[in-house]
Amino acid sequence: MIVIVDYGMGNLRSVYNKLKRIECDAKISSDPEVISKAEKIILPGVGHFKNAMEKIKEYGLFELLNQKVLKDKIPVLGICLGVQLFTKKSEEGDVEGLGWIDAETVRFSIPEHQKIRLKVPSVGWNSVSLVKTDSLLFKGIDPQELFYFVHSYHLKSTNSSIVLGTSNYSYEFISCIEKDNIFGTQFHPEKSQDQGMQLFKNFVKM
Amino acid sequence: MIRPRVIPILLLKNLGLVKSVRFKNYNYIGDPINAVKIFNDLRADELVFLDIMASKEKRTIQLSFIERVGDECNMPFSVGGGIRTINDIKTILSAGAEKVIINSYAAENPEFIKNAAMEFGSSTIVASIDVKNNFFGKEATYTMGGTKSTGYNPVDFAKLMEEKGAGELIINSIEKDGTMEGYDLDLVKRISEAVTIPVIACGGAGTYEHMANCFKDSFASAVAAGSMFVYHGPRKAVLINYPAKNELLQIFSN
Amino acid sequence: MTKICTRCILDTTVSDIWFDDKGECKYCMINDEMEKNHPLGSGSEARLQVLIEKIKKDGKNKAYDCIVGSSGGRDSTYTLLKAVELGLRPLAVHFDNGWNTEISVKNIKRACEKLKIPLYTVVADWEEFKDLQVSFLKSSTPDADIPTDYAIYSVLFKVAAKEGVKYILNGHSFRTEGTSPISWTYMDARYLKAVHQTYGKIKKIKSFPVLSLSKLLYYSFVKGIRDIRILEYMDYNKKEVDQILKAKLDWEYYGGHHHENVYTKFFQSYYLPQRFNIDKRKTELSALIRHGQISREEALREINSSPYEYDPTVVEYAKSKLGLSDEEFNKIMNDPIKSHNDYPTYLPLIKTLKWPIKMATRLKVLPYILYLKYASN
Numbered sequence: 001m002i003v004i005v006d007y008g009m010g011n012l013r014s015v016y017n018k019l020k021r022i023e024c025d026a027k028i029s030s031d032p033e034v035i036s037k038a039e040k041i042i043l044p045g046v047g048h049f050k051n052a053m054e055k056i057k058e059y060g061l062f063e064l065l066n067q068k069v070l071k072d073k074i075p076v077l078g079i080c081l082g083v084q085l086f087t088k089k090s091e092e093g094d095v096e097g098l099g100w101i102d103a104e105t106v107r108f109s110i111p112e113h114q115k116i117r118l119k120v121p122s123v124g125w126n127s128v129s130l131v132k133t134d135s136l137l138f139k140g141i142d143p144q145e146l147f148y149f150v151h152s153y154h155l156k157s158t159n160s161s162i163v164l165g166t167s168n169y170s171y172e173f174i175s176c177i178e179k180d181n182i183f184g185t186q187f188h189p190e191k192s193q194d195q196g197m198q199l200f201k202n203f204v205k206m
Numbered sequence: 207m208i209r210p211r212v213i214p215i216l217l218l219k220n221l222g223l224v225k226s227v228r229f230k231n232y233n234y235i236g237d238p239i240n241a242v243k244i245f246n247d248l249r250a251d252e253l254v255f256l257d258i259m260a261s262k263e264k265r266t267i268q269l270s271f272i273e274r275v276g277d278e279c280n281m282p283f284s285v286g287g288g289i290r291t292i293n294d295i296k297t298i299l300s301a302g303a304e305k306v307i308i309n310s311y312a313a314e315n316p317e318f319i320k321n322a323a324m325e326f327g328s329s330t331i332v333a334s335i336d337v338k339n340n341f342f343g344k345e346a347t348y349t350m351g352g353t354k355s356t357g358y359n360p361v362d363f364a365k366l367m368e369e370k371g372a373g374e375l376i377i378n379s380i381e382k383d384g385t386m387e388g389y390d391l392d393l394v395k396r397i398s399e400a401v402t403i404p405v406i407a408c409g410g411a412g413t414y415e416h417m418a419n420c421f422k423d424s425f426a427s428a429v430a431a432g433s434m435f436v437y438h439g440p441r442k443a444v445l446i447n448y449p450a451k452n453e454l455l456q457i458f459s460n
Numbered sequence: 461m462t463k464i465c466t467r468c469i470l471d472t473t474v475s476d477i478w479f480d481d482k483g484e485c486k487y488c489m490i491n492d493e494m495e496k497n498h499p500l501g502s503g504s505e506a507r508l509q510v511l512i513e514k515i516k517k518d519g520k521n522k523a524y525d526c527i528v529g530s531s532g533g534r535d536s537t538y539t540l541l542k543a544v545e546l547g548l549r550p551l552a553v554h555f556d557n558g559w560n561t562e563i564s565v566k567n568i569k570r571a572c573e574k575l576k577i578p579l580y581t582v583v584a585d586w587e588e589f590k591d592l593q594v595s596f597l598k599s600s601t602p603d604a605d606i607p608t609d610y611a612i613y614s615v616l617f618k619v620a621a622k623e624g625v626k627y628i629l630n631g632h633s634f635r636t637e638g639t640s641p642i643s644w645t646y647m648d649a650r651y652l653k654a655v656h657q658t659y660g661k662i663k664k665i666k667s668f669p670v671l672s673l674s675k676l677l678y679y680s681f682v683k684g685i686r687d688i689r690i691l692e693y694m695d696y697n698k699k700e701v702d703q704i705l706k707a708k709l710d711w712e713y714y715g716g717h718h719h720e721n722v723y724t725k726f727f728q729s730y731y732l733p734q735r736f737n738i739d740k741r742k743t744e745l746s747a748l749i750r751h752g753q754i755s756r757e758e759a760l761r762e763i764n765s766s767p768y769e770y771d772p773t774v775v776e777y778a779k780s781k782l783g784l785s786d787e788e789f790n791k792i793m794n795d796p797i798k799s800h801n802d803y804p805t806y807l808p809l810i811k812t813l814k815w816p817i818k819m820a821t822r823l824k825v826l827p828y829i830l831y832l833k834y835a836s837n
Contacts, residue, residue: 046330119401119405121373125208127207146209150282444556
């Protein structure tokens with residue numbers, strides 16, 4: 001059973017609908033009891049990093065998520081703000097994250113002369129250059145396919161081992177990560193048409 | 207690199223799709239859910255739904271409609287119309303919309319934009335700015351479907367919205383609406399130059415060339431169209447259409 | 461025990477069928493009569509030319525000389541192509557009932573663009589059309605697709621009258637589609653009105669025309685508007701036509717007869733087979749058998765090997781779009797079956813007017829098929 005963690009932020013229904021369409025047994029829940037029984041977890045997220053961390057703690061999920069992901073090592077997929085929460089800290093709110101990956105969340109830094117064309121938040125369809133080309137998460141997805149991004153912040157890391165793929169917006173930035181059981185996409189698979197559905201299918205199959 | 211988005215704008219009146227010319231003479235286009243289905247199959251980048259009677263009738267778009275769109279839609283969609291409270295936004299986003307579009311209330315109470323952005327994140331809050339020349343021939347911002355002047359000059363209002371935390375702006379030229387003669391390139395340019403957030407141009411699109419020019423010369427981050435994607439030919443036959451993948455790449459390749 | 465025609469594959473699931481002493485069915489007989497009336501060959505080419513010249517002459521100072529109903533489907537798209545190739549100046553007319561697919565819309569657009577034909581659409585108000593469709597589903601007859609058919613018919617006549625055009629080019633052909641058995645599909649204005657009044661909630665339909673019999677007669681006899689099955693003058697091979705349309709108009713196939721429209725897909729692949737045991741593939745395949753485009757064995761194999769496959773997501777979509785709860789839908793699928801005979805129709809009147817109708821068909825004011833199907837036995 002896959003649990004879509006409800007911590008009060010994020011487009012849960014879209015993710016749920018897409019999982020339902022691929023006939024996956026998924027549940028939206030903020031209930032620690034339900035989450036503790038999850039075989040896989042999806043952490044979506046839209047909004048402010050600081051609010052999100054506060055809400056996770058408020059809902060009593062901080063320890064539980066650490067347990068499930070770091071100790072029980074169940075597969076987890078973070079989406080957008082969700083994957084940013086996996087990092088050690090964020091410039092948005094200057095707050096600590098879950099610290100599951102060796103990375104931090106920073107705001108887009110667009111050179112002055114490009115600002116007229118490259119606005120922030122970065123919104124739209126962008127390509128992903130896969131670094132880990134044999135990743136199961138991207139199995140069967142044409143490398144030319146685009147995914148939907150909407151974000152002002154992105155991941156940054158000196159540790160290349162976690163990088164699953166990068167995208168370009170003025171410069172290359174980490175657009176998806178993979179480290180053992182931890183997966184995350186800066187883009188929204190639930191909004192990325194068939195290719196997004198395929199990504200969910202791949203995650204569900206793991 | 208991100209390709210500029212091409213966005214169909216769907217206007218709702220009494221749960222039917224309509225299309226206007228200069229914000230008047232609303233013509234019935236059909237069942238919006240079927241339009242969603244077709245745009246889905248045509249792989250549209252994003253969809254925008256605006257309920258044009260909502261503010262006047264002091265309500266928001268029917269929740270069950272948003273849920274049905276959310277269930278059908280494979281790409282992001284935004285919803286606007288009569289949004290005035292944090293709870294309105296919460297309900298709409300929970301129903302599956304990616305972003306909300308605020309027009310009338312943003313001018314009435316700009317602080318609301320700030321509160322909304324703080325609660326839900328800037329990227330979910332889009333401010334919509336309708337522009338036309340007032341009685342004295344001066345460019346002004348209007349609300350309530352183009353009937354109420356706000357007293358704001360469009361560039362100043364755009365900057366105010368950015369300052370309050372809006373993540374995107376939709377700039378709608380009332381005079382160009384439904385004419386399919388091209389965007390108001392000058393207006394879009396001045397606003398794009400004044401803000402650092404994405405600007406979606408709307409009003410007047412008739413050809414792919416209009417869109418290419420708007421992106422190239424006016425620095426629009428996205429181009430929206432209503433009439434162009436629902437009409438075909440000189441007799442304005444209703445036929446939903448959207449550029450194919452290769453056409454999209456071609457529009458923005460120069 | 462189902463009895464099957466020895467020549468085509470229509471069988472006793474067609475409740476009005478009868479067989480002659482050779483075991484050949486009523487619809488083979490109708491086909492043969494039609495063939496006698498409309499033989500192919502050099503005679504038909506000459507007759508077609510005469511007709512085309514007349515259409516051109518009558519349309520001389522008008523913006524268009526004919527109207528072609530366009531659904532994005534094979535037949536209507538081929539009709540548009542032929543009309544242009546024969547030198548006519550058609551106005552393409554599309555009736556949007558709210559169930560268009562991406563393919564149908566693309567096909568219409570491409571055809572009109574490539575042939576440089578203007579397009580006019582009538583969009584039904586969805587709430588009105590839904591009300592009419594749901595009333596037919598509630599009527600428990602197999603005629604739940606006639607709202608669209610009748611609306612298209614009405615729209616074409618109305619537009620023709622408005623534009624001052626005398627000719628409607630119709631894409632039907634008895635050779636490739638076959639004649640739909642009357643027990644499988646029946647339509648007339650009186651029937652439509654009766655069913656709508658019995659089960660519908662909306663009192664009056666305003667957004668699209670529903671021609672009354674008197675209006676239809678007015679358009680036919682007073683305005684002289686004629687409905688012409690132009691494809692019956694030509695040798696029309698389905699597979700070849702698909703290739704031609706693809707090559708010339710970038711036309712795409714949608715996977716089933718009239719499946720370019722989602723409702724029709726639901727109706728033909730699910731509703732009719734599941735509820736009434738009616739498989740409309742049989743009429744089309746039977747027509748192709750009679751004209752040598754497929755063998756009877758091949759046709760039987762096709763029918764017997766696979767039940768009409770339906771897509772459950774289409775059924776769910778139709779249910780949701782029509783606003784039907786599970787309960788309402790179950791009732792619709794399980795209520796006792798009725799036919800057009802259980803409602804007021806013009807059929808008794810038509811049967812009484814058998815001879816005048818036959819005359820009208822001889823004078824080519826009404827298509828001959830009308831007489832054969834409805835007025836004869």
